[in-house]
Amino acid sequence: MLEFFRKEAEKSSNVKHFQFWRHDNKPIELWSNKVIHQKIDYVHNNPVEEGFVYKPEDYIYSSAIDYAG
Template sequence: MLWIFKSAGKKNSNNKIYQFWCGTTIRQNNQPKELETNKFKDEKLDYIHMNPVSAGLVNEPEY
């Protein structure tokens, strides 16, 4: 996976080597949100777990 992060990092002048979070557009404007409720926390965890599946890196979130 390091080659994916390195490839994304090369496309963004704000990075020295790697970019961990990448998508169709590379953004550097993270906006932290407080996990105020269990529902909100569960939504964010589901989103994080499904990212590799959506990207086609794995077939199941547990992988």
């Protein structure tokens, strides 16, 4: 993976060694509880969609356990 991050850094003029985060983020205003819950669910379900875990609360680096009943 380090080789991948190194190659990505070569594409950017402001990164010296490794590129991990994207620079082209698209901020979304969290203007209602519905939107907030939608984004939290999206983040919590990413490890499930990628097949890392079966349930969001099983992913060790997630706050989903705090939201699980």
